[in-house]
Amino acid sequence: GAGVSQSPRYKVAKRGQDVALRCDPISGHVxxxxxxxxxxxxxxxxxxxxxxxxxxxxxxxxxxxxAERPEGSVSTLKIQRTQxxxxxxxxCASSLASNYGYTxxxxxxLTVV
Amino acid sequence: QKEVEQNSGPLSVPEGAIASLNCTYSDRGSxxxxxxxxxxxxxxxxxxxxxxxxxxxxxxxxAQLNKASQYVSxxxxxxxxxxxxxxxxxxxxxxxxxxxxxxxxxxxx
Numbered sequence: 532g533a534g535v536s537q538s539p540r541y542k543v544a545k546r547g548q549d550v551a552l553r554c555d556p557i558s559g560h561v562x563x564x565x566x567x568x569x570x571x572x573x574x575x576x577x578x579x580x581x582x583x584x585x586x587x588x589x590x591x592x593x594x595x596x597x598a599e600r601p602e603g604s605v606s607t608l609k610i611q612r613t614q615x616x617x618x619x620x621x622x623c624a625s626s627l628a629s630n631y632g633y634t635x636x637x638x639x640x641l642t643v644v
Numbered sequence: 645q646k647e648v649e650q651n652s653g654p655l656s657v658p659e660g661a662i663a664s665l666n667c668t669y670s671d672r673g674s675x676x677x678x679x680x681x682x683x684x685x686x687x688x689x690x691x692x693x694x695x696x697x698x699x700x701x702x703x704x705x706x707a708q709l710n711k712a713s714q715y716v717s718x719x720x721x722x723x724x725x726x727x728x729x730x731x732x733x734x735x736x737x738x739x740x741x742x743x744x745x746x747x748x749x750x751x752x753x
Contacts, residue, residue, distance in 0.1 A: 576743075586739050629736070630736055631676075632690040635689070
């Protein structure tokens with residue numbers, strides 16, 4: 532596609548519910564990041580993929596967070612047993628290579644009530 | 645100390661003035677630096693990348709990099725109200741792409 536596509540754009544989840552957020556990167560982009568952005572803050576790193584390999588997951592805040600990219604293209608960020616502090620915008624970004632600028636998707640705004 | 649630091653602002657400049665945005669980073673070995681613009685409620689948009697010491701100009705935007713001082717800046721000439729946004733500095737360190745917290749810029753007509 533022409534850009535990075537994320538779905539859903541908005542998600543409201545009841546506390547304790549599991550959610551899955553999808554990222555469809557630009558075709559051919561090898562590198563993929565997930566970020567969490569709270570209101571008024573810069574994006575905070577969650578995890579990084581190069582193709583299907585998850586090279587860094589040190590930013591995932593707890594073991595309730597899980598990300599995968601099984602075929603090196605679409606990636607899914609899963610949050611189990613959501614908590615109110617998980618409410619944020621989740622941004623996905625992709626790039627041709629690890630040292631290039633990244634293109635962001637529109638994000639998924641998650642609200643946990 | 646955060647890996648990438650920016651003055652959060654807000655920074656206000658009159659229309660037509662030069663806006664100067666600054667960023668420092670912690671990893672002396674970093675090689676790739678970026679400036680993103682983020683409008684309220686939107687995702688970050690890449691506006692400049694810089695990899696070598698010195699200045700890089702693109703239209704009204706100039707990025708400046710000083711690796712010895714671990715400092716990168718963005719100058720916006722002839723500022724327009726449409727430039728009002730949050731500007732995020734980003735640096736690649738190892739496998740991670742670190743962002744600063746952003747500087748909020750308001751251009752006053």
